[in-house]
Amino acid sequence: MTAPLPPGPRGDLLLGSTLDFKEHPLHYIKYLHDAYGDVVRFRVGPSYWYLIAHPDHIWDAMTRRADVFLKPQVAKRLWDKFLGDGLLTTEGDAWKRLHKLVMPAFHRKRIAAYSEVMTAFSHRMVDAWAAGERRDFDEDMVQLTLEIVAKTLFDADVQEGAEVVGEAMHVIQREMIEHIHMPVPVPRWWPSARNKRKLKAIADMEGVVREVIDARRASLEDHGDLLSMLLLAKDENGEGLNDREVRDQAMTIFFAGHETTAHAMTWMWYLLARHPKVTERLVADIDRVTGGEPMTLAHLKELPYLEQCVKESMRILPSVWVFMKEPTEDVEVGGFLIPKGSQVMISPYVTQHDARWFPSPETFDPDRFEKERAKSIPAGAYIPFSGGQRICLGKSFAMMEAQLVIGSLLQRVVPSVPVDYKLSMKAELSNHPDGGMPVDIVFRDAPHEAVAK
Numbered sequence: 152m153t154a155p156l157p158p159g160p161r162g163d164l165l166l167g168s169t170l171d172f173k174e175h176p177l178h179y180i181k182y183l184h185d186a187y188g189d190v191v192r193f194r195v196g197p198s199y200w201y202l203i204a205h206p207d208h209i210w211d212a213m214t215r216r217a218d219v220f221l222k223p224q225v226a227k228r229l230w231d232k233f234l235g236d237g238l239l240t241t242e243g244d245a246w247k248r249l250h251k252l253v254m255p256a257f258h259r260k261r262i263a264a265y266s267e268v269m270t271a272f273s274h275r276m277v278d279a280w281a282a283g284e285r286r287d288f289d290e291d292m293v294q295l296t297l298e299i300v301a302k303t304l305f306d307a308d309v310q311e312g313a314e315v316v317g318e319a320m321h322v323i324q325r326e327m328i329e330h331i332h333m334p335v336p337v338p339r340w341w342p343s344a345r346n347k348r349k350l351k352a353i354a355d356m357e358g359v360v361r362e363v364i365d366a367r368r369a370s371l372e373d374h375g376d377l378l379s380m381l382l383l384a385k386d387e388n389g390e391g392l393n394d395r396e397v398r399d400q401a402m403t404i405f406f407a408g409h410e411t412t413a414h415a416m417t418w419m420w421y422l423l424a425r426h427p428k429v430t431e432r433l434v435a436d437i438d439r440v441t442g443g444e445p446m447t448l449a450h451l452k453e454l455p456y457l458e459q460c461v462k463e464s465m466r467i468l469p470s471v472w473v474f475m476k477e478p479t480e481d482v483e484v485g486g487f488l489i490p491k492g493s494q495v496m497i498s499p500y501v502t503q504h505d506a507r508w509f510p511s512p513e514t515f516d517p518d519r520f521e522k523e524r525a526k527s528i529p530a531g532a533y534i535p536f537s538g539g540q541r542i543c544l545g546k547s548f549a550m551m552e553a554q555l556v557i558g559s560l561l562q563r564v565v566p567s568v569p570v571d572y573k574l575s576m577k578a579e580l581s582n583h584p585d586g587g588m589p590v591d592i593v594f595r596d597a598p599h600e601a602v603a604k
């Protein structure tokens with residue numbers, strides 16, 4: 152292949168761009184795109200990474216060349232003890248089999264059954280809030296999504312277990328990030344305090360998952376939740392998932408479906424607080440359609456503007472800021488060579504902030520996603536859930552959850568973020584507000600002075 156290597160910064164002689172990238176990954180890759188174009192090469196530690204940002208190239212990698220752009224080997228190694236052979240990390244026939252077995256659990260009809268939990272838990276959360284208090288909204292959303300996944304995946308009577316899982320998830324994620332950020336990573340088998348902490352957290356989480364799987368296998372009862380679906384799933388040969396496979400899928404779905412949705416909802420609340428006109432229109436819609444009754448799945452069909460607001464929030468502040476691919480052969484992208492085995496970054500944040508596809512990209516404008524207007528967005532430009540065959544399995548679940556939770560909150564609470572709060576994104580495993588999101592609790596039926604405070 153004779154194509155040249157893509158342009159990019161020379162960086163530090165020893166460290167390349169490692170320090171700039173680690174200091175603020177999101178700002179740095181956005182800068183790379185602005186400075187060097189749609190295909191960029193930069194060095195992190197000893198290896199070269201590649202950013203591809205043009206929708207055509209992204210779409211091509213996710214669809215036509217999906218069998219060449221696979222999940223990075225390093226991710227599989229990094230996650231193996233935690234996620235095992237889960238849907239997120241497997242490839243080829245193993246992934247195809249799992250996908251076929253697990254897909255029905257995410258079928259629209261199946262997911263519809265969870266809508267009541269989403270609405271009820273949102274109201275339960277608001278019931279515990281007091282007028283005038285300042286809360287960390289992100290923390291509340293993380294707790295809420297944890298409860299929703301725990302209920303829909305594990306069923307209600309494992310509230311305690313859900314707490315253990317939540318705590319373990321925090322430790323695992325923190326340790327993973329530290330591991331990625333170490334200039335010379337400590338081997339995963341080394342009995343360091345850090346590795347021990349991670350292994351203990353994985354064992355704690357696994358303990359809860361195993362207990363539930365064992366109990367459920369013994370009862371053979373269909374609880375109507377995701378775990379029952381996983382246990383009852385059968386492939387065309389009548390083969391189901393074994394305990395190890397169920398464990399891996401349960402851990403994966405818990406991990407993938409928890410904080411991603413929480414941060415997406417936090418960002419949306421922030422954007423609504425800063426755009427009262429949008430909020431006014433949205434609240435009027437919700438009030439008209441629901442008549443003050445609790446939100447249901449049926450209401451969502453009549454609330455296109457709510458869906459537009461969710462989509463626009465996920466465009467401007469996507470919670471998954473990057474996903475990685477690794478080509479299994481030398482590939483040419485936009486006239487440049489990306490060598491086999493390189494780390495290729497696709498960033499929803501970078502591409503969704505490109506003025507060529509989203510004019511005035513920093514403007515929060517939910518009408519971009521109005522049915523007719525949205526047709527002009529090129530395939531591969533709007534990718535908060537990735538795309539192609541490896542598109543997020545929980546997309547419908549997450550979209551429904553975001554609409555029902557935010558819709559239910561708007562029925563009772565006015566989005567209010569302190570005027571002096573300065574937005575600060577922290578791009579770790581997912582993109583979340585650095586230091587949390589302070590929100591003042593102002594109920595809609597509160598006296599005018601309270602709302603104006």
Ligand code: HEM
Nearest residue numbers: 238239407408411412415471474535536537543544545549
């Ligand atoms: C706003 C919320 C969410 C966002 C932004 C999101 C985003 C994504 C993205 C970008 C991927 C591809 C990752 C990659 O290629 O490395 C993915 C995969 C996945 N997501 Fe989500 N996700 C969300 C919620 C959920 C939920 C609620 C669940 C489950 C309950 C879930 C389950 C999964 C699974 C199982 C995969 C792996 C799919 C496969 O490779 O076949 N996600 N998600």
